Amino acid sequence: MHPQVILHSFGYLTQAAGMTLAVSLAGIALGFVIGAAVCIARLSRRAWLVRLGGVYVSVFRGVPLLVLLLFIYYFLAKFGVDVPALAAAIGGLALSSGAYQSEILRGAINATPPGQAESAVALGFSGVEIWRRILLPQALRISIPSLINEFILLLKASSLVSVVGIAELTRVSMNIASLTYRPLEAYVGGALFYLAINLGLAALGALAEQRLAGERA
Amino acid sequence: MIEIRGLDKSFGAHKVLRGVDLTVGRSEVVCLIGPSGSGKSTLLRCVNFLESYDAGEVRIAGKLIGYEDAPDGTRRPMGAWRLREMRREIGMVFQHFNLWPHMSALRNVAEPLRRVRGLSVSEADDRARAMLKRVGLSDKAAAYPSRLSGGQQQRVAIARALAMQPRLMLFDEPTSALDPELVGEVLEVMKSLASEGMTMLIVTHEMGFAAHVADRIAFIDDGRIVDEGRPRHVFHESAEPRVRQFLQTYHDRNSF
Amino acid sequence: MDFEVLWRYAPSLLSGFGVTVLCWGAGGALGVALGFLIALLNRLRLAPLRRLLRVFIEVFRGTPFLVQLFLLYAGGPYIGLRLSATTAGVIGLGLYSSAYFAEIFRGGFAAVPVGQIEAATSVGMKPFDVLWRVTLPAALIAALPPIVNMLIVLSKETVVLSIITVPELMYQMQTMAAETFTAFDAIFAMAVFYWLLVEGVSRLGRRLEARVTAFMAEEARPA
Numbered sequence: 001m002h003p004q005v006i007l008h009s010f011g012y013l014t015q016a017a018g019m020t021l022a023v024s025l026a027g028i029a030l031g032f033v034i035g036a037a038v039c040i041a042r043l044s045r046r047a048w049l050v051r052l053g054g055v056y057v058s059v060f061r062g063v064p065l066l067v068l069l070l071f072i073y074y075f076l077a078k079f080g081v082d083v084p085a086l087a088a089a090i091g092g093l094a095l096s097s098g099a100y101q102s103e104i105l106r107g108a109i110n111a112t113p114p115g116q117a118e119s120a121v122a123l124g125f126s127g128v129e130i131w132r133r134i135l136l137p138q139a140l141r142i143s144i145p146s147l148i149n150e151f152i153l154l155l156k157a158s159s160l161v162s163v164v165g166i167a168e169l170t171r172v173s174m175n176i177a178s179l180t181y182r183p184l185e186a187y188v189g190g191a192l193f194y195l196a197i198n199l200g201l202a203a204l205g206a207l208a209e210q211r212l213a214g215e216r217a
Numbered sequence: 218m219i220e221i222r223g224l225d226k227s228f229g230a231h232k233v234l235r236g237v238d239l240t241v242g243r244s245e246v247v248c249l250i251g252p253s254g255s256g257k258s259t260l261l262r263c264v265n266f267l268e269s270y271d272a273g274e275v276r277i278a279g280k281l282i283g284y285e286d287a288p289d290g291t292r293r294p295m296g297a298w299r300l301r302e303m304r305r306e307i308g309m310v311f312q313h314f315n316l317w318p319h320m321s322a323l324r325n326v327a328e329p330l331r332r333v334r335g336l337s338v339s340e341a342d343d344r345a346r347a348m349l350k351r352v353g354l355s356d357k358a359a360a361y362p363s364r365l366s367g368g369q370q371q372r373v374a375i376a377r378a379l380a381m382q383p384r385l386m387l388f389d390e391p392t393s394a395l396d397p398e399l400v401g402e403v404l405e406v407m408k409s410l411a412s413e414g415m416t417m418l419i420v421t422h423e424m425g426f427a428a429h430v431a432d433r434i435a436f437i438d439d440g441r442i443v444d445e446g447r448p449r450h451v452f453h454e455s456a457e458p459r460v461r462q463f464l465q466t467y468h469d470r471n472s473f
Numbered sequence: 474m475d476f477e478v479l480w481r482y483a484p485s486l487l488s489g490f491g492v493t494v495l496c497w498g499a500g501g502a503l504g505v506a507l508g509f510l511i512a513l514l515n516r517l518r519l520a521p522l523r524r525l526l527r528v529f530i531e532v533f534r535g536t537p538f539l540v541q542l543f544l545l546y547a548g549g550p551y552i553g554l555r556l557s558a559t560t561a562g563v564i565g566l567g568l569y570s571s572a573y574f575a576e577i578f579r580g581g582f583a584a585v586p587v588g589q590i591e592a593a594t595s596v597g598m599k600p601f602d603v604l605w606r607v608t609l610p611a612a613l614i615a616a617l618p619p620i621v622n623m624l625i626v627l628s629k630e631t632v633v634l635s636i637i638t639v640p641e642l643m644y645q646m647q648t649m650a651a652e653t654f655t656a657f658d659a660i661f662a663m664a665v666f667y668w669l670l671v672e673g674v675s676r677l678g679r680r681l682e683a684r685v686t687a688f689m690a691e692e693a694r695p696a
Contacts (some may be wrong), residue, residue, distance in 0.1 A: 100528040122378075158537075194535060
């Protein structure tokens with residue numbers, strides 16, 4: 001066991017960790033927009049929108065992320081987009097996460113007392129305003145612990161974007177392994193970085209839960 | 218101000234309102250009383266079309282709400298925009314206050330002014346502060362609902378509805394969810410509104426309030442208005458057995 | 474999609490599907506068994522043991538599955554563990570899922586109403602009998618829906634095995650795609666196939682969950 005391998009590649013791993021975080025952040029942010037839209041669709045009064053939303057959730061929770069990533073990659077390559085790798089990576093993560101986030105938000109909105117929306121309706125708010133000002137802010141607060149959990153899951157899932165060539169933690173660990181012929185140390189190094197990021201996020205999650213519980217009192 | 222004629226409403230197979238007729242004149246205070254499940258709340262909610270109705274009509278200041286009469290004589294559901302416009306003129310206070318927990322008291326009152334009436338932030342805040350003063354909560358403007366007592370929350374809710382300067386106000390059991398000690402402060406505000414000439418339709422169990430503040434009382438049972446008239450008439454001179462029975466249990470419970 | 478191509482590769486695709494099911498079944502069984510063992514050991518209240526188990530769970534839940542696979546398959550030989558791709562895949566799935574199953578079982582144990590256990594101990598039942606007759610059955614029933622859920626998640630993770638060359642369905646599909654230049658069609662077919670499979674199993678899972686909750690509700694109703 002040669003731990004100095006990890007020390008020597010510390011710089012590369014840190015850079016790669018940055019890429020992992022960046023890709024994951026982009027994925028979760030875009031995923032949130034998609035998730036909110038799908039959630040609104042599923043709770044709308046138009047039957048076709050409800051069905052469309054339902055199909056979206058079913059498809060993007062049913063198809064494994066790896067398959068989705070490669071599909072988008074080949075899809076974009078086939079139709080001549082220039083940087084299929086990054087687009088496929090973020091797009092795949094976002095589309096997949098969006099399905100899970102929409103379910104989280106939907107649960108949160110269902111947990112919101114109906115009177116909240118009713119008072120807005122009675123005052124004459126338009127549908128859009130009710131969503132923007134009343135329902136979504138409250139749903140967001142309720143779902144923050146679950147959303148942080150989703151971010152942690154997304155971060156781990158991001159390791160799959162290594163297959164489309166993005167230079168994140170897993171890919172860089174693979175590179176280090178093949179350069180130094182020390183796969184054990186290389187992957188332990190990568191694993192340690194993932195653990196570190198996760199510990200940070202878990203602490204953040206605990207903090208958020210505490211603050212939310214306090215406010216509710 | 219409010220004209221209800223021949224109102225029918227069913228939830229599935231269950232008929233909740235059967236041919237209800239009721240009028241509320243300008244500046245009148247009308248209280249709806251009756252046993253649970255009689256349809257009082259449903260009737261109230263039909264007035265601002267939070268519940269749709271199946272037959273009959275509800276007119277606000279002469280204008281039909283919820284539906285439009287098409288030129289060929291049939292009735293169509295009213296457009297969303299029109300409905301919202303009508304709702305702006307109707308204030309509603311709910312049993313469970315329905316304040317928005319992620320906004321301060323001031324913001325709760327100011328938000329509809331900003332979003333629905335289109336006032337600027339400073340105008341909305343000014344008017345909101347005036348309203349909070351009106352209900353006696355100036356010092357709680359920055360407080361969040363979770364920090365306010367039930368009575369305070371309900372007063373903020375009244376301020377929120379009042380800030381819109383509605384032509385009439387609907388109250389759906391405004392004090393039923395409050396601890397007995399807090400009921401008084403809310404009734405005081407409602408009394409002062411009545412004395413200023415606000416048109417009010419109130420569903421309530423507070424017989425004392427109804428007796429002293431209402432201009433008229435309507436007793437609903439099983440989806441029908443069984444008796445109505447001035448408080449003296451309903452409470453003491455009603456010939457309807459159902460009314461007497463209802464008031465008897467009330468008297469029994471309260472005359473220890 | 475050229476059906477002649479599909480027909481030609483049918484045997485390898487079927488074998489791939491067989492490997493997928495095998496890995497999923499064996500990995501899942503290993504994960505459930507190991508997870509259950511961990512949850513039981515956790516109840517022994519031995520602080521050093523609990524710390525060790527906690528580390529195990531945090532490591533396997535805190536790192537990506539792919540990295541764990543690489544460690545096992547590529548890094549294994551350097552600690553004397555020479556595994557075939559499929560074996561590494563099954564063990565990888567087992568270890569990875571055991572951490573999640575351990576937490577699920579822990580939740581199951583926590584969901585047993587304290588009153589039921591108190592009723593058993595106050596009547597004088599031996600601790601072993603309390604565990605065997607009261608705690609375990611209730612815990613397992615409570616844990617069933619999340620277990621089914623996790624097994625569905627695991628079925629999707631099997632595609633990751635293709636990256637370490639386990640000859641499961643995805644791998645066979647990619648081989649076929651490479652040899653016949655039908656990458657896009659192949660991956661599209663994979664997506665549809667997995668979607669239908671997961672949707673179907675999810676529906677069965679939901680039915681099972683409905684049955685279980687109905688059963689639990691019945692338990693609560695007085696005789």
